[in-house]
Amino acid sequence: MTHDTRIAAGVIEGFFGRCWTWQNRRELASFLKSRRLSFYLYAPKADKHLRSQWRAPHSSRDWQQLHLTREAYRAAGVDFGVGLSPLDLCSHAGVADTAALDKKLEQLNTLNLDYLALLFDDMRGDMPQLAERQSALANRAADTSNARRIILCPTYYSTDPILEKVFGTAPPNYLEDIGAGLDAAIDIFWTGPKVCSDSYPQQHLREITERLGRKPFLWDNYPVNDGAVRSKHLYLEAPGADRADAAPLVSGIAANPMNQFFASLPALASLGRAVSDEHYEQDTATRETLFSLYPDELANHLIDDIPNLQTLGLDGLSEQQKQLLIERYSSQQHSSPITKEICEWLQGGYKFDPNCLTE
Template structure:
């Protein structure tokens, strides 16, 4: 089984768009990874969405031309997407003309891949003129999209034209999608995000159903590793999982929506590219580890440790296999068997490796990457320090079961307890979900247990 025809990246997130330099770097990486389509579609670009009728300034087009030329030289198509749905009157031929003119301004610099996105807008017709002209939203969108495509195709070369429907996930057999499928020009590709907006899994049956409804092989807009909106506290740098190996038989391809953090997205895109090229031989863990090694050959283990503390994502909502959780589980298992001191010592060693990883990353990784991931790196370091203090407190357990306990030991334990309480209280102000909740819960358990023992022994 071969890979996908379309293996792309869509800069389609909310929040600050990438810089032109970041886009150029991503296109360069895409070429290395044999990906073949970059789509410009940042939601916060006003001229892409809210002010779509306003032409792009010539300076922007000149800068965009550099991306187009870079793509041509490396086999990566550079597409322009426009998203007019918030203010669009579908029955207005003047707006059809305006949209085509804007596409043509980019066709003039060699763009031949175009996208029309009608996502994240109301699910009903908003304009009185449209309600009096069309039977449904789908009817209006088919009319408008087909006219734009035909007009554009008659005026310039069109390699591909991709359409994002207003209903782009969930039930793949709705009346809206059936109407889109029956009316949309057969040469236009249709986008779909899967069972959810950010789909944990994309099963074969999902692609089969929606492709049948749309009467064409669907192209997935995959919202991983994107981390906009309420996910802005997450850094999606874990393995790429949950995509059926049979999807190439019922899907034309994937557009990957990356993170706002361009450089931090690169190793994730590297592992995803392995799936897109050959799903049948793709191994998520192996591809992920290889991608980390390729991205940071001088500190791959430190980067992996950092990534293993940032596993919470739509693909892994509970952050399963968080490395710190594994360490704490191992401590608990050993402690239950009676090896508390040994288990606490091992946990302290693990905590120290987190600090070592932080220092390695700070001195080895590029400044651009360090700037992008700073909030997570700061809290990664603080969680390592907290785990160390909690493990040290755990190591004091055996002392409380001695026949006598001197005042110095009691005071030392009380001070360690107070310090841990202070550190835990500061985690309330954390801005990310780095490490999940495991270290905090472990620390609070140690606070409760050592506190109880202190109160008991203080009576002596």
């Protein structure tokens, strides 16, 4: 099997809840480069200045941190982007305020972005002419932004029925209309058959390509763990082999990581292999990646504990099992920062907060 090594594969920090630190984000730049990943998108749900208060500028401190982070990615030779969610512009009242988007994009242009993502996820979608409005906003962003690649995330970014249950019934022909209205150079995010898809069937991707009029850009919700259920698990395994099979059928793959920065690195480290290696195998990639990242003793413990941390999770572990794991990883905190994150997670430090969904 030969894969297109030109595919863009990277990371989108696009989760709810507890964010990474600015230092984490800058450390990621050289890590991505070393693992054959080509971009990072800054789009945490907790950054109100990209979502509910998107019109307001960032604080001077955060704006400085954004510039420093952008420079770290430039120095590493990794593309840098930002995800903006001007959700209220999709409403009837928002049409009169489209110029606010231009002003925000002019601010973002000072970062000299490589990528700009316009994100319309997590909003009500049962409104007339939604596709036409979102396409027009994305086309306008493409005209105003100096980013060389624009990606639109539609409101209905999967065929998962949960989206219509939560956000209302999608307008008829929504995906087809989005694709028809968008400039051909603009990509479209897609999470697969589910919001958090376990696999990406090739037939599904071909059907979505037909509906969108272009290959989808996968927003891969693995290893993300920001939800009520997934927050009780740490996803340490390499991505499934279906990412390798999907690579020729998509325009890119953006992995959405976990709230735990260091615990996210094993899964992210294998993504570059998954989309480019001719003979990618998940178990082999998991083992080799863990041994490449950590001392042998710690790597062996992590491999042994994947059934506990990833499969059983917090609800499946007894209090005695949790305490034994805490003791194991506390004794190895000199080995890697991942051990501190595991202990804090076991002690409830990353408990899901439903309030984060409304911020």
